Amino acid sequence: MWTLDSIPDQSGRVAVVTGANSGIGHVTAGELARRGAHVVLACRSLDRGRAALDRLRNRVPGARAELRHLDLASLDSIREFAAGWDLGPLDLLVNNAGVAMVPFARTADGFESHFGINHLGTFALTGLLMPYLLAGREPRVVTVSSEGQRFARFDLDNLNAERRYSAPFAYVQSKRANLYFSAELNRRTSAAGLRSMAVAPGLTRTNVLTGGANAGRGRAYQSLIRLLVAAAFQPTGEGARTSLYAATAPELRGGEYIAPDGLLELRGRPSIRHGHRATRDTGTARRLWEISERLTGVTWNSPIPDTR
Numbered sequence: 423m424w425t426l427d428s429i430p431d432q433s434g435r436v437a438v439v440t441g442a443n444s445g446i447g448h449v450t451a452g453e454l455a456r457r458g459a460h461v462v463l464a465c466r467s468l469d470r471g472r473a474a475l476d477r478l479r480n481r482v483p484g485a486r487a488e489l490r491h492l493d494l495a496s497l498d499s500i501r502e503f504a505a506g507w508d509l510g511p512l513d514l515l516v517n518n519a520g521v522a523m524v525p526f527a528r529t530a531d532g533f534e535s536h537f538g539i540n541h542l543g544t545f546a547l548t549g550l551l552m553p554y555l556l557a558g559r560e561p562r563v564v565t566v567s568s569e570g571q572r573f574a575r576f577d578l579d580n581l582n583a584e585r586r587y588s589a590p591f592a593y594v595q596s597k598r599a600n601l602y603f604s605a606e607l608n609r610r611t612s613a614a615g616l617r618s619m620a621v622a623p624g625l626t627r628t629n630v631l632t633g634g635a636n637a638g639r640g641r642a643y644q645s646l647i648r649l650l651v652a653a654a655f656q657p658t659g660e661g662a663r664t665s666l667y668a669a670t671a672p673e674l675r676g677g678e679y680i681a682p683d684g685l686l687e688l689r690g691r692p693s694i695r696h697g698h699r700a701t702r703d704t705g706t707a708r709r710l711w712e713i714s715e716r717l718t719g720v721t722w723n724s725p726i727p728d729t730r
Contacts, residue, residue: 424692426453426663429670433458435559436509437669440464440492440547441519443474446566446623449662450516452478454669455485459514464492464503466519494519494543495529497718504550512554514669517544517565520596523589533717534583540596542718545603549720555616562617563607564668567600567679569622569687571700574598578709599710601679601700606707608677617676619668623661624682624689660689667692677701 437454441447442463455461455478463478465471471489479485490506493499520540529538548555548563555561574594579585581599583592604620611618664680674694679701684690700706715721 424663424667424671426659426666429453429457429666430672431458432670435459435513436462436511437514437516438462438464438512438551439516439518440494440544441466443467443470445658446662446665447516447518448474448478449659450518450665450669451487452481452485453662453666454514455487456482457670458486460486460509461488462509463487463489464519465489466491466493466495492519492547493530494539494547495535497531497543497546500543500546500550504547507551507554510554511557511559511561512551513558513561515548515551515555515561515563516665516669517548517563517600518665519543520566522568522593525589526583526587534581534587534592536589536592536596537581537583537599540593541599541603542714544600545714546718546720548603548607549718549722552611552722556611556614560617561615562619562669562676563604564665565600565604565607565618565620566665567604567620567622568594568597569624569681570594571597571601571622572687572698576602576700576706578706578713581710581713598700601698602703602707602710603714604679605677605701606704606711609704609707612676617674619674619676619678619680621664621668621679621692622681622687623664624684624687625661664692 432454437459439447439451442451443465451461451463463471468491475489478487492503527535571594576598601620604618608618668680678694679698680692681687681695682690683693
C-alpha cells in the first residue's frame, strides 16, 4: 500500500510544480523537496509565492527550492518562463495550477478562462519545456485533472465558450481536456523515454473554489463553500497523494490515469483507474492537440511518428 513514506530519494532531480503557492501544489512541492529534489515553485502571484517558499523552507530545512513567475493565463508569461529556463535538463513537470467554477472571463489571449488556463496554458508550457524534459533523467509529466471529468460532455465545437457558458460545464470539460492531453502526450513521447500521466486528487480542501477569480463572489457563496469544504472534503495532504504517486513511483510506465480508489474517485488511496473512455479516445485527443497547437502557436515535433 503506497504512502508518502514510499516516495524514493529524489536527489539530483529537477522539478517544476505549477500553482505551488497553496493547496495540492504546495504539498507536492514540499514533499519533493523533502526527498532531495530541486523544486521550482511556478506561481502567478510572486507575493503569495514568496510566502509559500518561506513556509516550505521552514518545514524542510535545507530545501533546494526557488520561486519563478508563471501566469498560465498569458502565453507571453509562459514563453518568458520557458525562455528563462537555466537549470538544464528537467526531470519532472507537475501541471497542477488551474481554476475551478469561476465566473465567465477571458485570458490575456482571449480564451475562456477554464479552457485557456487549465488546458491551453498547460499545453503551451509543456511544449515549450519539452527540449529540457527530453534531456531529463527518466522524465515525467504529471497533469492534474479532476474526478469531475467523468461527467463532462466534451464538445470540440464549444471549447472556448463560443455558443454558451456554464461554469460547471466549462470546468469539467477543461479537466477532460487534461486527460486527453496527458494520454496523447504519452503516445507521442513514450518512445523517447518520457512518461506522461494524469491524476485526479479527489475532493480536497484547497482555496480553488474561494480564491482567485472566486474571491469576489458574495458572502453567502463564500460561507456555503467553506462549510461544504470543511464538512465533505479531505485534507490537502491526502489530495496530493495521487500527484506524488504519479511523480515518483518507479513502477509506473506512463499513460496511466491515477485517482483515489474510493466511491466515485472522491477519496481513497492512489490507484490506477481503468475503464475511462477518454484514455482510449485517440481521435478526440488528436483533434484537441491540433486545435491547441493552432490556438497557442506552440508546436513541437513528435519524437515518434504520428501514426494516424
